[in-house]
Amino acid sequence: MFPWLSEAIFIGVLRGLAVVSGVVALLILLFLLQEALPFLQQIGFARFFQDASWHPVSQEYNLLPMLWGTLFVTVGSVLLATPLGILSAVFCQYYAPPAIAQVYRRLIELLAGIPSVVYGFWGLVVLVPLIGQLHPPGPSLLAGILILSVMILPTVALVADASFSNVPPDYLRGAAALGLGRWATVRSVVMPAAKAGLLAGVMLETGRAIGETMAVLMVCGNVVQVPDSLFAPMRTLTANIALEVAYAVGDHRAALFVSGLVLMGLIVVLVAIAEVIQQGKIYD
Amino acid sequence: MTLLIWSVACLVVGVLLWLLGDLIWHGIGQLSWAFLTTAPQKAGRAGGIAPILVSTALIVGVCLATAIPLGVGTAVLLVEFSPQRGLFGRLVRLSLDVLAGVPSIVFGLFGNAFFSKTLGLGFSILAGGLTLACMVLPILIRSTQEGLRAVPDDYRRSAAALGLSRTAALWVLLLPAAMPGLAVGILLGLGRAIAETAALIFTSGYVDRMPDSLLDSGRALSVHIFDLAMNISGGEANAYASALLLAIGLMVINAIISGLAHWFRGSRIQVI
Amino acid sequence: MQQYPASLTVPHLSTVQTQNLTLHYGNKTAFKEITLTLEPGKITALIGPSGCGKTSFLNCLNRLVELTPNATVSGRILLEDQDIRAINVIKLRRRVGMLFQKPNPFPLSIQKNLEFPLRHHGIKSQDRINHIIEDSFQQVGLWEEVKDRLKMPALSLSGGQQQRLCLARALALEPEILLMDEPCSALDPISSEIIEDLLLHLRGRYTLLVVTHNLAQAKRIADHTALFWVQEGAGALVEAGTTTQLFETPQHSLTRAYITGRKG
Numbered sequence: 001m002f003p004w005l006s007e008a009i010f011i012g013v014l015r016g017l018a019v020v021s022g023v024v025a026l027l028i029l030l031f032l033l034q035e036a037l038p039f040l041q042q043i044g045f046a047r048f049f050q051d052a053s054w055h056p057v058s059q060e061y062n063l064l065p066m067l068w069g070t071l072f073v074t075v076g077s078v079l080l081a082t083p084l085g086i087l088s089a090v091f092c093q094y095y096a097p098p099a100i101a102q103v104y105r106r107l108i109e110l111l112a113g114i115p116s117v118v119y120g121f122w123g124l125v126v127l128v129p130l131i132g133q134l135h136p137p138g139p140s141l142l143a144g145i146l147i148l149s150v151m152i153l154p155t156v157a158l159v160a161d162a163s164f165s166n167v168p169p170d171y172l173r174g175a176a177a178l179g180l181g182r183w184a185t186v187r188s189v190v191m192p193a194a195k196a197g198l199l200a201g202v203m204l205e206t207g208r209a210i211g212e213t214m215a216v217l218m219v220c221g222n223v224v225q226v227p228d229s230l231f232a233p234m235r236t237l238t239a240n241i242a243l244e245v246a247y248a249v250g251d252h253r254a255a256l257f258v259s260g261l262v263l264m265g266l267i268v269v270l271v272a273i274a275e276v277i278q279q280g281k282i283y284d
Numbered sequence: 285m286t287l288l289i290w291s292v293a294c295l296v297v298g299v300l301l302w303l304l305g306d307l308i309w310h311g312i313g314q315l316s317w318a319f320l321t322t323a324p325q326k327a328g329r330a331g332g333i334a335p336i337l338v339s340t341a342l343i344v345g346v347c348l349a350t351a352i353p354l355g356v357g358t359a360v361l362l363v364e365f366s367p368q369r370g371l372f373g374r375l376v377r378l379s380l381d382v383l384a385g386v387p388s389i390v391f392g393l394f395g396n397a398f399f400s401k402t403l404g405l406g407f408s409i410l411a412g413g414l415t416l417a418c419m420v421l422p423i424l425i426r427s428t429q430e431g432l433r434a435v436p437d438d439y440r441r442s443a444a445a446l447g448l449s450r451t452a453a454l455w456v457l458l459l460p461a462a463m464p465g466l467a468v469g470i471l472l473g474l475g476r477a478i479a480e481t482a483a484l485i486f487t488s489g490y491v492d493r494m495p496d497s498l499l500d501s502g503r504a505l506s507v508h509i510f511d512l513a514m515n516i517s518g519g520e521a522n523a524y525a526s527a528l529l530l531a532i533g534l535m536v537i538n539a540i541i542s543g544l545a546h547w548f549r550g551s552r553i554q555v556i
Numbered sequence: 557m558q559q560y561p562a563s564l565t566v567p568h569l570s571t572v573q574t575q576n577l578t579l580h581y582g583n584k585t586a587f588k589e590i591t592l593t594l595e596p597g598k599i600t601a602l603i604g605p606s607g608c609g610k611t612s613f614l615n616c617l618n619r620l621v622e623l624t625p626n627a628t629v630s631g632r633i634l635l636e637d638q639d640i641r642a643i644n645v646i647k648l649r650r651r652v653g654m655l656f657q658k659p660n661p662f663p664l665s666i667q668k669n670l671e672f673p674l675r676h677h678g679i680k681s682q683d684r685i686n687h688i689i690e691d692s693f694q695q696v697g698l699w700e701e702v703k704d705r706l707k708m709p710a711l712s713l714s715g716g717q718q719q720r721l722c723l724a725r726a727l728a729l730e731p732e733i734l735l736m737d738e739p740c741s742a743l744d745p746i747s748s749e750i751i752e753d754l755l756l757h758l759r760g761r762y763t764l765l766v767v768t769h770n771l772a773q774a775k776r777i778a779d780h781t782a783l784f785w786v787q788e789g790a791g792a793l794v795e796a797g798t799t800t801q802l803f804e805t806p807q808h809s810l811t812r813a814y815i816t817g818r819k820g
Contacts, residue, residue: 007451011365015372017357021425022376024418025383028390031397087292095289104293106542111300113538115479117506118527121513122303125520150299157296183285211387213482214506218514238389238482245396245486260393267385367625438660442722445620445656446673446729447649456672457662 032261039254048258054224054240056252063259068226069141069234073216074209076145077152082202084149085156090186092157093164105161112154120218123147128219135231139221142230147215152205159204163197164190196277203274210266213238237263304531311528314521324492328508329518333526335494339409339502340478342495343488346413347420347477352470354417355424362425363432364454384422388482391419395487407501412488416480420473427472431465432458468544475537478530481506505530569596570636570651570732570763572617577631579612579621586612587791589631592782594733599755599764601778601799603771604814608784609791610767611657614735617765618652619645635733650677653731657738659718661710661725666702669710669721670728677729692724696754716747723754734758736766740773752777771815775803783811 043061051062088108092101123143132138167190175185191198213236221233222243235243237259245256318332325331358376366373395415405411435458443453459466481504489501490511503511509526512519572594579586587609594600602610615621616629619640633640640648661669670689679685689706693699698720702713710721719739726734736755740748755777758764768774774781781803782796795808806812813819 007449010451011361014357014361014365017354018361018372018376021354021358021421022379024421025379025386027398028383028386028394028418031394031402032390035393035397084292084296087289088296091289091293095286096293104297107297107300109538109542110535111296113475113534114303114531115481115506115534117479117481117509118307118531119303121509121523121527122306124513125524126302126306150303153296207385211389213387213389214510218510238387241389241393242482242485245393257393257397260390263387263390267387268382271381271385438656438658439662441620441623442654442656442660442662444623445618445649445654446725447646448673448676449646452672452676456664461663 029264032257032264036254036257036261039251040258048255056244056248056255059251061255061258063237063262065224065226066235066237066240066259067262069220070210070236070238072141072227072234073144073148073220073236074206076141077148077209078202078206080145081149081153081205082156085153085201085205086160086198088153088157089160089164090190092161094182094186094190108154108157108161111150112158116151116212116214117218119147119151120215123215123219131231137221137231137233139219139233140231141220141227141234143219143221144216144234144236145230147219148209148212151212151215152208155205155208156198156201159201160194160198163194163201166197167193199277200274203270203277207267207270210263210270211238213242217242307524307528307531310521311524311526314525315528319522319525323494324522327516327519328492328512328522329516330522333505333508333522333529335492336503336505336508336526339488339495340505342409342498342502343413343416343484343504344474344477346410346498347416348470348474350414350417351420351424351473355421355469355473356428356466358421359425359428359432360454360459363429364450364458380422380425383418384426386419388419388480391415392483392486394418395483400487405499407487407489407491408499409488409495409502410498412484412502412504413498415483415487416477419480419483420476423476424469424473427465427469428462429465431462431469434465435461464544464547468541471537471541471544475534475541478537479506479534480504481510485510568732569761571596572652572733572763572765573634574613574616575632575634577613577616577629577633579609579616580628581624582626585790587784590791590793592793592796594763594765595780596763597760598779599759599766599777600780600782601774602765602767602782602784603769603774604784604791604794605786605819606769607791608786610784611737613784613791614654614737614765614767617733617735618649618654620649620654650729651731652733652735653726653729655719655723655726655734655736655739658742659715659722661713661718661721663709663711665707666710666713666721667706670725673725674728688728689724692728693721695727695758696720696724697750698724714747716743716750719743719747719751720754723751731762733763733765736764738767738769741769775799783808783814785810785814 048061048063051060053060054062054065092104096104123146127146128138128143131140131143171189171193172185175189180188216236217239220235220239222235222239223233224235225232227234241256241259245253248256320332320337321334322332323334324336362373362376392415395411395418399405399411399414400407439457439461440453443457484504484507488504490503490507491501492503492508495502505526509523509530512523512526574590574592577590578588590613602613604610612621617633621627621629635643635648635651662672664672667689670692671685674685674688679688690699693702698717701717710718713721740751743751752773755764755766759779766778778799780797781799783794783802784791785794795802795806795811802811803815806815810819
């Protein structure tokens with residue numbers, strides 16, 4: 001095909017490209033560390049948890065309010081979206097007539113394809129005023145949980161749908177032969193058989209919830225405080241970075257890169273857990 | 285239980301319809317040819333989004349122009365030219381797994397530190413596009429790998445038996461046969477790039493003028509929606525129109541992807 | 557029997573010898589210490605039960621086995637007294653053609669299936685390429701069937717036609733040796749008969765090695781026959797000789813048992 005391009009040169013070029021691709025992850029870590037590490041060494045990790053508050057202008061770098069914020073929003077939305085998503089998949093696989101199931105799947109995929117800034121915008125102009133009528137001010141932990149739930153629901157639903165369809169049909173026939181009803185079959189046969197897949201789906205949605213920036217930034221109100229109720233405004237780690245990097249300089253900027261590292265750490269832990277679950281699936 | 289499950293389904297459909305209905309209801313009136321072809325006025329409250337569309341296209345263009353050769357090259361090397369258990373391949377795979385999990389805001393931090401600051405690109409379309417390229421790379425590589433793995437091994441063996449070099453087999457047989465996977469990957473990457481906001485805010489920036497070069501700052505459509513919604517009072521109407529446009533664009537891309545996927549499963553026979 | 561026109565080129569008749577050839581896949585031995593000679597211009601049939609290393613043996617002769625990870629070969633293979641490891645692998649595979657069990661045309665047009673390997677091997681002139689293509693299709697009796705549809709996808713042909721196309725594709729490269737791995741087993745009886753006829757027609761012009769499960773087929777077409785058997789967990793050569801010898805006066809008890817259908 002290309003006589004002048006001998007195989008060795010071609011593979012050399014491919015190797016070069018692969019090295020660049022492989023190095024990107026390393027570069028990201030390197031640059032986060034480069035920006036964060038000197039500052040971290042200078043003031044120590046403890047100050048990010050013990051300072052009076054997050055107030056970079058007066059050298060106060062407490063990340064706890066944002067960590068709690070991320071935790072609350074994530075846990076809340078995962079608790080809400082997981083049952084809804086799994087039941088959606090159950091609906092598709094075992095309850096809906098095939099034509100409806102097909103349409104429903106398309107709709108879920110549609111939901112998955114809407115960009116986060118559009119969710120955020122919709123939350124801001126529709127959901128936040130509604131919550132504000134219920135209990136002022138409106139921008140709140142609840143708004144964040146609701147909007148994130150809608151965003152991560154398709155992730156669980158699609159993963160659960162895929163793992164249900166991998167359940168051997170023999171199991172279902174076996175359950176039917178025992179005279180089990182539809183829901184009994186799903187609960188006692190399908191769910192245990194698809195457990196690993198469902199757990200992987202939960203990990204995936206959790207990762208998405210932790211990493212999500214725009215939607216929570218737009219609906220949560222961004223007040224630096226540990227929310228004391230569902231209706232209190234709050235700020236997540238990601239929103240904190242998005243809000244402040246553009247103008248942050250010096251130590252302030254470094255502190256934001258520290259929170260980026262924390263975020264990376266959370267994701268790595270999640271990936272590791274998912275990996276362990278996947279391993280378990282292989283030995284099942 | 286049946287009732288509960290049906291009501292969950294109705295709830296999900298209801299939320300989706302509410303969201304889409306709201307976007308269409310408020311956005312469709314603003315969408316017009318003039319909106320697409322004129323510059324924004326009064327910080328975006330009035331006027332159109334022409335420069336924003338151009339910036340978006342340029343950012344996505346830079347992203348794909350960088351990510352496609354890198355991604356396809358890496359995937360070809362991993363699938364066709366490196367042993368499954370080799371150290372080099374394993375390292376690249378591991379680092380791509382990590383990359384796939386990194387939140388977009390962290391890509392933004394990295395892009396700001398590396399492209400904008402260290403490489404001196406500043407807030408520019410180039411910096412934004414390159415940041416997005418890092419982000420879509422794992423998606424592209426994975427789809428291309430799947431496309432190549434779907435090509436039957438018979439092709440490789442019979443090509444080898446005819447004394448063809450692996451490079452020749454790659455160009456004439458394997459890449460064309462892996463094309464659907466490649467196309468799906470490119471579209472997935474395109475969708476991800478168009479939808480992205482957080483990684484762009486502090487890499488490509490906010491400037492809503494028509495860009496003169498790739499080194500100019502340019503505002504992506506998603507950033508425009510964010511800015512109008514959060515920072516500009518009275519920007520809602522145009523934000524609605526822009527959000528509707530973005531949502532439609534992504535739906536079209538997703539529809540093409542699922543169409544391609546179906547077509548791909550339906551027939552593997554292609555003539556070149 | 558259909559008459560096939562003779563090829564315009566007279567290929568060179570070569571011989572292949574294996575000496576103590578042993579193949580391992582990791583810790584597993586596929587076959588060991590096989591010493592066998594393929595007579596020039598003759599058809600040699602390789603028979604034996606499944607899993608006794610016949611296909612693996614074939615794959616060694618054109619070094620296709622090198623595509624399999626952790627395959628290690630020891631012993632020697634001589635093509636015209638030259639060790640095949642000393643021959644450039646691409647040149648070797650051009651001299652030693654192969655036909656697979658399942659027809660495997662490329663997903664290209666009928667013409668491209670032959671043209672692309674020819675071009676790759678440095679034949680530039682379109683006239684010459686067209687000439688070789690026609691000649692190769694003539695040799696396998698496919699020319700009349702495909703001459704008006706050369707631009708059609710090769711996968712639109714029937715299974716038997718596809719297998720003949722693959723044979724034509726191998727012949728187009730003017731090999732000296734042709735290796736065939738159960739070339740009829742995936743075909744219907746009529747297509748299978750056509751291929752068998754073709755093999756007889758190719759006798760005397762190529763050195764052929766045919767793996768087959770079909771004893772009657774081996775009897776019908778082969779000049780020489782070799783029986784492989786699994787012994788101590790690895791394939792081994794039990795007996796080899798002229799087909800008449802092997803089937804009428806078998807020397808080994810396993811051969812007797814196998815050809816009378818008592819074993820295998």
